[in-house]
Amino acid sequence: MEVKGSHEDKSVVSFHSKDFINLQCSRRDLTAAGRYQYFMGTIIDAAEPLVMVKDANEIFSDNKITCIFVLGGPGSGKGTQCEKIVEHFGFTHLSTGDLLKAEMESNSENGTTIRNMRKEGKIVPSEVTIKLLQRAMQESGNNKFLIDGFPRNEENRAAFENIMNIQPDFVFFFKCSEEERKRRILNRNQGRDDDNIDTILKRFKVYEESTLPIIEYYRSKGKICEIDAERPVEEVFEVIYRQLVERMREGTDVEVCRKEEKAV
Ligand SMILES: Nc1ncnc2c1ncn2[C@@H]1O[C@H](COP(=O)(O)OP(=O)(O)O)[C@@H](O)[C@H]1O
Ligand SMILES: Nc1ccn([C@H]2C[C@H](O)[C@@H](COP(=O)(O)OP(=O)(O)O)O2)c(=O)n1
Known part of the structure; x- marks a missing residue:
């Protein structure tokens, strides 16, 4: 130490x-x-x-990869909370939206495809996104990942599981009304090219049509941890913090933890 x-x-x-x-x-x-x-x-x-x-x-054995997906509509606060989780828990945060934006700005061969899809709020094909995720995971040297904004549709989900052979330990689902999300994005003020009302509405539609079914898929597998993301940042984080501590504890030898707690 x-x-x-x-x-x-x-x-x-x-x-x-x-x-x-x-x-x-x-x-x-x-x-x-x-x-x-x-x-x-x-x-x-x-x-x-x-x-x-x-x-x-x-808590985490060396060989095991811990993978948490963070899903929720555009503007639900995924990036905000992921930053806070990283501060406290030593995960590597991989925002697929940010990875795609960086790839677009690097003028790579996929740049034009990504730019066009982002403008329309559409979901970039998995082969592009997964390649970026794979690279970032390898480069991180970590074995604990918070994957933010992915999988966004069935194609993303199936491709990730087949290519990477990784199942998420669980999935945070940030539940937040469309009205509140629209208000947040319009105030986000980060100079994002896709934070204009036309693209926002397209993203919301794609989220409802393509991402909500993925959330229901993980719910049917018992993997959804639903978070009320409508509340203020610190209150949302408090719930997430408690969930993470409890879930990590469940993955370890609870008896040992209890014994040590009594000793304090
Ligand atoms: N709980 C919250 N209450 C109010 N504003 C929030 C909250 N969480 C995030 N925000 C703000 O809303 C905007 C969108 O949050 P962000 O984390 O970028 O969302 P996402 O990654 O889901 O698109 C940002 O400007 C952020 O500061
Ligand atoms: N897995 C992903 C993540 C983002 N994208 C594209 C489509 C999205 O509209 C943009 C922006 O995504 P980002 O996660 O940064 O932002 P929002 O959650 O939509 O606010 O990137 C994608 O195609 N595939």
């Missing part, structure tokens, strides 16, 4: 586990999350910076 020093209200601690996991948290974060008493394999006393009793590596 490496303690990166303490300054004012922030005690920053990071630990690396066989190059796979790189977690960071601050005293403020831990205090906010204090009621959970548990942070990525670590029992936490919120009054103290950090008491480490267990290696994070015991």
Whole structure:
């Protein structure tokens, strides 16, 4: 474990586990999350910076890939929450929308296809998106991925499962009304070429027609973790945080965790 020093209200601690996991948290974060008493394999006393009793590596085995899909309509807050998850949990965040945009801007052979599809709010063929995802996953050196905005249709889903042979551990579904999403996108103000009302309405239609059935598919498999994304950012994150901690704990030896909790 490496303690990166303490300054004012922030005690920053990071630990690396066989190059796979790189977690960071601050005293403020831990205090906010204090009621959970548990942070990525670590029992936490919120009054103290950090008491480490267990290696994070015991939570995720080295060979296992953890893959969480993050789905929800355009503007539901996927990117916003993924950034926060990364801050706290050491995932690699792969936004397929961002990967495609970067590919478009690099003037690659697929650039024109991507530009045209984005303008129409259409879904880029899987072979392009999966190639970008594959590269980014390999380059990350991580084994925990938050895949944001993918799969967006049946073709995406089937191709990912067949080519990558990876099933998501579970799928976050951000539920948020169209009215609120439209309001957010029109205020997003990031200079996105597709954040104009014409393209927004096309994206909403494609989402309803092509992505909602994928969410129902994962629901039928018991993999959907539905989040009320209509609420303020911090409230949404609080729910996500709790879900992640619980789900990770379920994947580990609960008996050991309970014993250690009692010891705190
Ligand atoms: N819970 C929220 N409440 C209000 N505004 C939000 C919330 N989550 C995100 N936003 C804002 O809404 C816009 C869209 O969020 P973003 O994360 O880019 O959505 P997505 O990735 O799903 O398209 C951004 O400007 C973001 O700051
Ligand atoms: N898996 C994906 C993700 C995005 N795209 C395209 C189509 C989308 O309208 C744009 C923008 O996607 P992005 O996820 O960045 O944004 P929204 O969730 O639509 O707000 O990229 C795609 O074709 N396939």
